[in-house]
Amino acid sequence: MPTSEKVKSKLLVSIPPKIHGTIIDLGSGWGNMAIRLAKQFPQCHVIGYETSPVPYYFSKIWLFFDKIPNLQFRKKNFFSVNLKDSSLIYTYLYPGAMKILYNKFEEELIPGTIVVSNTFAVPQWDPVQVLEVKDIYNTRIYMYVKSSSNIEALQAKSEEDVNGK
Ligand SMILES: C[S@@+](CC[C@H](N)C(=O)[O-])C[C@H]1O[C@@H](n2cnc3c(N)ncnc32)[C@H](O)[C@@H]1O
Helix, strand or coil: CCCCHHHHHHHHCCCCCCCCEEEEEECCCCCHHHHHHHHHCCCEEEEEECCCHHHHHHHHHHHHHCCCCCEEEECCCHHHCCCCCEEEEEECCCHHHHHHHHHHHHHHCCCCCEEEEECCCCCCCCCCEEEECCCCCCCEEEEEECCCHHHHHHHHHHHHHHCCC
């Protein structure tokens, strides 16, 4: 199911307007969210990853007619993509995917990366903001900023181990 218009409007105004770098839509579907992100943030490179052929080819055909130079769709399983170079990740997936993504985010995202998840929270992460949309599902949008706290905790632990504490 694509992100609804109400959800799109609410979350797009919550993203820092001066964001730069690469924005990734993990599972870009028919492409409409990635298209909005690319148009709203022309200074960013937007990439949508999608495995399902019909929505993927639809989004490619859309892009053929609606030229958006900073947008690319790639037919690829996003679990096999390294996310280290992203500034912002957008997801609208399912709980099982969020569990796997938690580990991937911990390993690959650099501190400061913004993660915006429609409906499904990232397990074990504390959102910096939760937006509530007044629609029939009372949709929640979870906004996170990858912190360095876990990395620092791991470093502190390995120093303790080295020092034999
Ligand atoms: C709920 S739709 C969201 C589409 C779009 N992001 C939006 O917000 O409108 C989720 C999409 O993720 C795709 N997807 C799920 N797992 C994927 C994976 N591992 N790699 C690439 N795409 C995936 C599905 O095929 C589906 O099109």
